[in-house]
Amino acid sequence: MNNFSYILAAQPDEALRDWTGPGRPAYLAGGTNLIDHIKLGVDQPQRLIDVRNLGLDQIEALPGGGLRIGATVSNTALAYDERVLKDYPVLSQAILSGASPQLRNAATTAGNLLQRTRCSYFRDGLSPCNKRQTGSGCAALGGFNRTHAVLGTSERCIATHPSDMDVAMITLDAVVRLRGVSGERTVPLQDFYVAYGEDPAKENVLKPGELITAVDLPATEWFARSYYFKARDRASYEFALASAAVALDLREGLVRDCRIALGGVATKPWRAHAAENALKGTRPTEQAFRAAANAELSSAVPRAHNGFKIELCRGTLMQALQTTAALA
């Protein structure tokens, strides 16, 4: 592990100030991803700025309804929060379907948003990888790519985004609150992640040194009818091969509105707009669910070993829609 200095910031502005200076900085929260990457040599920061002590560890009710989730609220605290369990069940389910209790205790909300891919060519520190070393190529394209993405890929990168939590948050219209030296701004979570274009190393719209301070969830009554379904190689403690987060507004036998996002199959938490558009206004039948899944997956690009994911994802999404529609 490369050596680095460590500083514990006491205020957000102090953390922003600490960011500037000689040597590559990195914010440290739970450390479950960053320390792993430092050990692997995937990331080699020279200065760690601990942001766990900035007073951003609360879940607060917003005045107009909804929740403000502090950046350093642990995944465990978020998953078991009574308001989340009641009003946003998909979020609780998604978090608890990922990692282990030990990891969820340490991992934070903002850290999860910034979680990086589990692509083995990215993690091995040696293979060509445009995400790790710009312009070096992509070993996964011609390599073993069974777990890789079929949506949002390019000839530069097919790495899967690994998070469950972020997929659920996308369906809940989450808004990310950011703080930089030039002030605060908000970004809808679905716009927070960028498609892998020219530079797969660029995964989100964060500016250098910018801090995530919170994630806001709106008060939308029908988000209580939401559900997360995840398919994976093991029954527990495993990343998704395909997952679906669904929220349905069902009234008078019709899908009035819906949110659908996919995990495990895309290069970012994937808001399934095509599926949503296909489903809106229809009766919640198996036929409609299949049509919605097909609409989204028609643009999927299989590689040598991950073609099965398209069918798996179709079934996963249909199952999630069926279960959500049947909720009381």
Add this chain to the structure above:
Amino acid sequence: MDEPADSLASASFFTGARDVAAGISRREAIARTLKAGAGLSVLSQVGGLLRGATEPPPSPSAPGPVTVTLNINGDAHTLAIEPRVTLLDALREHLGMYGTKKGCDHGQCGACTVLVNGERVNSCLTLAVMHPGDDITTIEGLADGDALHPVQAAFIKHDAFQCGYCTPGQICSAVALIKEGHAKTDAEIREQMAGNICRCGAYQHIVAAVREAMQPTG
């Protein structure tokens, strides 16, 4: 089941305690054996090659040790360590507390599980410098003198291990699981223990031990 618990509890893997009869720890015994032969020099060479391959050269401004005081099993320990030292390595390499085990060192196996302020975490993925003021409990801190923690006793009673390497992590994890209260059924125990891998496959007995330890005692 009729064996006295003490005979098993004296195994160093179980409590992290030194083998009183031999007067040395297994670790020391292994080191002595290696030094007696050519093994150690070969290992050193391999270690050197691996280090050379994976670690960048130290930066000119590489920070030196910093002072941190850790509260472990009720005792304060002041250490001078580099910021990159994980809590796991601080325990094992700097404090000589070998009860907490290094398995994968990447947060995937759970062998290094300890309790920080009562919550279970992977000590391999957190830095020691992040924990001044925290109450850290390791496997060595669970027993009350010679009286085993109920989870330790249940693991012995149900033969919930074979090689024992994952056991300290399993036990710390189970202690936290019981306090958390999210597991009621065997399936839920399995789910809540998913972060602790057992290569020997002692899962049936581990679940039985956790189930028993969960029962409120009269």
